[in-house]
Amino acid sequence: MHRLFAELEPSLTVTEQNLADRVRYISRSNIFDVTELERLRREAVPSSDENATAEDAAPQMVEQPANVDAAVNTPVVVDSNDDGTVAQELELEHMRSTLEEAIVETRSTPLENRPQLPCIALSKRNWAVVRALNPMLATYLEARRDLCETDSILFGAALAVCRISGAKVSTAGRATGHSSAIPAWRRRIEERIAKARALIGRLICFRSGNNRPRIVRTVRMAFAGTNVSLSQPDITQKLTERIDDLKQRIAAWGKRIRRYTERLKWFNQNRLFQSDQKRLYESLERPMVSGTGPAPNQADTVAFWRGLWSEPVNHSEGPWTEVVASQCAGITPMDPVIITPDDVAEAVRRAPNWKSPGLDGLHHYWLKGFMVCHSVLARQFQEALNQKSLPTLFTTGITHLVPKDQGTTDPSKYRPITCLPTI
Known part of the structure; x- marks a missing residue:
């Protein structure tokens, strides 16, 4: 890569490590999507792919081979072009039938029961599947x-x-309520700690003379697989040793949670430093408030925000509005807005791939990959603009309340953030 860069830009002096760091930064920060990177590569090295321009000029071609690995359980036909690269053509009939089944299933499924789309890997293999389905749409x-x-x-x-x-696609539907932010590994460790504490409590009860059947059964299960019998004369010492062992395990598990949490915080800070250093420094100066306290009452929250959003308000305009209207009478009205497919493509290109979607569950990544929809969306946006109306779906979102203070139950101390559909 360094040799090729030196041939393309002989006037610039750059080390191999610096060049590798810049490439890594561009890849991680998602400044350019896959299509833009491919276009830049073809502009830099036009002779490396003679079919690149034809591919850009006709993105609707179905028979275009993809230089990627084939999809899972999909037969391929292997061929070699003049450049020596391997081209593999996906089984289109299998993909077309899968597409038809998925579209019919989506149409018959209520919006709230749609499966949750995963954030797939940004690989050439997955991008080839997207490109193959693009003309079919x-x-x-x-x-x-x-x-x-x-x-x-x-x-x-x-x-x-x-x-x-x-x-892997979740078939349980997308939950629009509160979702747990605790990772699975931490929940498992916390469950072990809870079970160990419950066992310690019963062992202490038995040591103090509580011989209820449930307590005795638990103690026997605790010593199962050992040579310890409850009738032994040194059973009190064995109970003490078992309790101390469980306490040490709880301490080790707690230390593991703290170590993993610190490691996760450092990892996120390092990744944020690579993509947005300003945001990292702001987070260090003003730590984010976590909503770990009790949540506000749902009825009070709905009543508070309904008073701001849903209740009609009668505004009495003063005489100043007439003055402003007379001052603006001589301003030339702006030209009508014409939305083109290029406008849609440019807006989609600058959008983050996996930003949180709205009720429909559709991410920006799919709007980037299915480029055939840009002209359709431009036409439908223009019609909505002329008619001055949008479907209810695109004005309805999932609202999350972010706490401003620590452990507050006052609904007014929360900041609402609404996720609208990405379209």
Whole structure:
């Protein structure tokens, strides 16, 4: 890579390590999506891929081979081009049937019961599946007049990509309520600690003379697999040793949680330093408030925010509005807004891949990959702008309340953040 860079830019002096660091930063920060990186590569080295320009000029071609590994359980045909690269053509009929099944399933599934789409790996293999399904969507999208139908088709296509590539899709539906932010590994360790503490309590009860059947049964299970009998004369010493052993295990598990938590915090800080140093320094100066305290009452929260959002308000405009209207009478009205497919493509290109979606569960990544939808979305956006109306789906979102203070139950001390559909 360093040799090639020196040939392309002989006037610049850069070390191999510096060049590798810059490439790593660009890859991790997601400044450019896969399509943009491919275009930059072809501009820098036009002779490396003679078919690149033809591929850009006709993205709807179905028979375009993909220089990637084939999808899981999908037969491939291996061939070699003039450059010596390996081209593998995916089984289109299998993919088309999977796409059809996913779209039909999505249409018949209520919005709240849609499966949760995973964040798939940004690999050439997955991108090849997206590119192969992209021209197939033209048949489904060309006759659609409604934004909700377009959103449903795109979600079905995303679901088909996940199934073809073998990504794990949650079939339990997307939960719109409170989700646990505690990782699975920590929950497992905390469950072990809770069970050990309960066992310690029963062992202490038995040592103090409590011989109830439940206590005795628990003590026998604690010494199962050993040569210890409850009728031994030194059973009190054995109980003490067992209790001390459990206490040491609890201390070790607690230390493991603290160590893992510190390691996770350092990892996130290092990753944030690579992508946004300003945000890292701000988080160090003003630590984020975590909502670990009791949650506010749901009825009080709904009543408070309904008073701000849902109650009609009668505003009495003063005479100053007439003065402003007379001053603006001579301003030339702006030209009508025309939304083009290029506008949609540019907006999608700058959007984060896996930003939290709204009720529909569709991420920006799929809008980037299914480029055939850009012209359809531009037309439907223009119609919505002319009619001055949007479907209810695109004005409804999932609102999360972020606490401003530590451990507060006052609904006014929470900041609402609403996730609208990415479209």
